[in-house]
Amino acid sequence: MKIKKHKALSPSLFFFLLLVPTSTFSFMYYPLTGAKVIGSDGYLAIPVAFLFTIPLLLIATYFSYRYPGLTIIEYTPLVLGKFLGMVCNLLYLAVYFMLTVILLRDAIGLAYSFLLNRTPFFFINILMVGAALYLSYYGISSTARLASFLLPAIVFLGLMIFLSYQNWQVINVLPLCKQPLYTYIRGGALSLYVFYPLGLLFQAAAFTKRRKKIFSLSLLVLALVSGFYFLNFLGITGVFTAEGLTRYLWPNLEFVRTISFPFALFDDVGLILLVAWGVLAYSSTTILFFFLAHGLSQLTLKPGNAQSVASYQRILVVLGLITVATIQSIPNLDFLRARLNLFQIISGLILFGLSFLLLLTSLTRRYFARGKNNE
């Protein structure tokens, strides 16, 4: 059987492949962390998290040069050895599996609460997972094309945030920088999960031929999302205050629901935001599913087989079923939110720990290899 190869992504497709999941993943609830940990200037957690994420991008770019055309699943065993490499790969994939589950659970929870109260949860679950599987089946370029087409939805999100400043008061975002530095660092570190989808760069870098653009594009994504989230968080705090926003499960949705244009076409603009975000969530889930299935399929393949299409498609369906089952087993959102901190810490340790471990090991091996060559 002839193995079809994935098409290489153009820079614009690559950009959107990273932008959509990063801007969507925690959009609805991320201010809760900064508000609870820091307080009225909780929005400063975002610039701190931005700074903390840059090393991750640098490491991913380094490995894209070191092992061109290979994903993290392929080069981890080369760097760390077979057994440790397998363990690290499984942990890495587990992080993204949890990310997918959290994103889907939120999307389904939102649809269930606001739009479809009586439809059985199981149905909405199957619908969303099935729909995401459908597109990820067709490969990375179709997935990226869909993400690229959703630029208007992202612009719409930005517009809604801008309009929500209608009720903003500067006094609600004060005092500024009156807390000890440690609080801001802690808040930023705990808010890092906002940028976890950027960790897909470790896999996505193998699908683009323009290696020189990898770092600049991913940094642009990080900068855009950080800027957007910073303004967003500032807006929410200015309208609700930090104390006020902690009452909501989805503060961003409530923020947009405060928009009041009494004589406009739609009464509740916030629910339209929900629809726009839902579309982005669907696309993000598609991207996550693709990389998960692809990563799982590569666990047993030799390096260099990254481009095989058929292998990941078989895993996709099984992955979908496992995702549905996992989501069904989560009793309610409170269960997830209560464990969000734990997830953030463990995932952060895995992602950052793994990348630094890879970097150090790779550099050490190169140093010793050079030493041997010189001898």
Add this chain to the structure above:
Amino acid sequence: MNKGLSLIKALLIWSLLLPVLSGCWDVVDIEKRELLTGLALDLTENSRVLLTAQIPVPRLILPSSEDPSSDQNFYTLSVQGATTLEAFNKFKSKTSGQIDTIKTNILIIGEKIAARGVKPYLDTIGRMPKFPVNSHLLLSRGEPGSLLQKEVASKTLPTFYLRDFLNLMNKRETVHPVKLWNFFYKLDNSAIDPFLPVLYYDSGEKIFILAGLAAFSGDKLAVFLTPEESKIYGILSSEQAEITLFTQWQKARFICVRYINSRVVYEWSPPQTIMIHLTAAGYLMEETGATLPLIPDHISKMEKALARQIKEDAEKLIRRLQAANSDLIGLGRVVRANHEGKWTEEYWRKLYPTLQIEVKVDFNLTRTGRLN
């Protein structure tokens, strides 16, 4: 393997039929929905929650309604329960259609509930996902349920009448609209207290009147403000625009100033002094001694008189609010903005009544007409 994949593909495609074969759980025809456009919360004598809802009859509201004999284009329902949620669930058994709060524009709270503390009663409503966050809250000094049964002279649906009244910008002088999300924001915020506009009904002219404010301390009703005091509050908070004031500037001579807008700057001098710098501007509309020509010197006297009056009224209002421990203006936010360390509500509740608050007013008459 290929056959297996084809089988799975086929199963997936056939499974798409499932939604078609299943029921449409959320499908309810629009004419079968009973919209609660207005809701009133009150307490009965034995402290049970009394909910009253106003439900429009759509076919009687249509412009081409063929039933002119019917006077009322709405009806009301009342239910009781130990809690708000228990009472609310009883609506289902009283109507044939599906109860919907998706268009509840008006929520009236009774004085009894406000005096007890609104949080336990309002919390359920705040947690209903489909309850509109931009619905207007009002307070009634009598029985709020009875207000929902009143008709208006213009034959509009009463809740529509109130909603339009509250949404229109040019009503801002007399009306300080409070939306549900705004009320919760202040309830959750330890540095500012909420208020509610007070609703009355004039049975002679068959109209609703919004006059004065009910100031809260935390979630309990603290004090009622008169309409004049609520104007001063509007100037102090600089949230309201286009206020009209009437003041004496010379013996037996009065002026009327309209479209007063203000800007407020707070100056906090720890430990206990706040200086409120108020800069207001307005148009001179009327001068009772109009037979005498106005000169620039008169204008500065008028401005000083206005500044003096606003200062006196503002300080009087602030003292009244301090006595009731109701931080309507949100001075707590000013103190918190400059506060080092952990902010607690307890700390603020103790500090607020003891604050020295001074108001400095600068008034500018921007339109005076021709002067000599």
Add this chain to the structure above:
Amino acid sequence: MPPHTLQEKLSALLHSPWDLVRRPFTIERLQFELIYLKGLVKEERLDEAIIRPLQHFLTTTGPDSAQELLSIAHVFSSAFITSTETRTIESPEEAANLLLEGWALLLPLDSQFLTAVYLPGWTRRKPQEPTGEKSLRGPREGFTEDLLDNVTLIRRWIKDPNLRVEEKTIGKRTRTKVVLVFLADLASPTLVTEVNKRLDAIEIDAVLESGYLEELITDDRLTVFPLIQATERSDKVTAALLEGRVAILVDKSPSALVVPVTINELYQSPEDYYLGYWLGSLLRLIRLTGNNLAILLPGLYVALVQVNPELLPTRLMINIAGLRANVPFPLILEVAFIAFALEIFFESSIRLPQPVASVGGVVTGIVLGYASLQAGIVSSPTLVVMIVATISLYSGPNYSMSIAWRILKYFLLLGAALFGVFGLNLFAVLILAHTATLQSFGVSYLAPWAPLQPPALADGPLRKPLWLKKRRFSTYRPLDKKRQGNTRGEDSPALRKEGDEDKET
């Protein structure tokens, strides 16, 4: 006895059809036979193109020399027939094929070769404005059923020696002529090779219309979306060739096929470029809005009214509730009923005889609509929504695209009816996801939206001014990207000289 002369072999192949004409004649004691199919050949020209030149030739040459010349086949026809195309044929099968294509055959008696003379004389329709692709401004010349006329129409636009016209014959029984037209220095060689490859791979009995080829060479046979553009307008095809695309013209079909195509292309009309960019942009926006309205409105209406009315303004919600109070059917049935009724009416209106058409319009629109409202079968908001949606569907210039949306509209309606706005949203994204997987001859169907191509995107929903379109878009990967030089407009600052204002009076 098996036939052994060319004449006998030809007779055996043809089996004397009713329209076959066999005219034996003698000139200068030499016998000839003229064979042709009556309807295909222009009989008036036979005398002037064949008989008289032959007569003149034989008279001047003399029968003996002529007899010698008869043996030199390739000289014979070129010696006396100059006014039209000729071929010298020795094979009876080839002769029969040419006869069936409208050639007249001149057989010298007992010769082993014959001369085929091209004298087409079948009835040809004059180029007219295509009924399905009307425009406010621009040429009214649409393609006809004659392949030569169609190629000529394109040649009259493009007088570039790089214009290639390559012929193919497809269809075992119909032997339909198909030509590929492209500009050799613009169209990507990969594209041309791919088109040739797909056409050569076709094995079919008959090709009656270009639609047959369209179905056989398309990238995805199961999709409802047209992956090949079909058009009857010569200016559209010419514009496409100038973008580096390839056109396929089929004999007996007025629809030309153009490949590759993107979804953006299917919403563009040549008159956008004839009417100025403000008006052109407005028309494009109207088209896009109209199409979106047509696709989404029924589903949105059902979703908002039946499942998620919280999104509707309060008064509108109450009005709709009041108007639907007496309708006995659920909304989805009402919508389905009107949708199917409108589909039937539209289909019937194409085939209604002219005298009946106007009365039919009145009966359908006024009487039925009004009567069904009065009877309470349907409600007025539903009627308004469905009529607006159905009419808006035809705001796009491409009929195939309208058909695709006509089908998908029901898919969206299903999603909306089952799961409200969430379902409509999900099903719409599924359609979008499906289009994201489509390609047309190697070009992404969603280009220039995905992958994002900003220069081409500026010419998407709006029309880019001509003076800004200096380079060809990379969507179709043309070989020569340069379109125009620096033509400065009269309002260009560089052209204004100092002191010019002083000279104005």
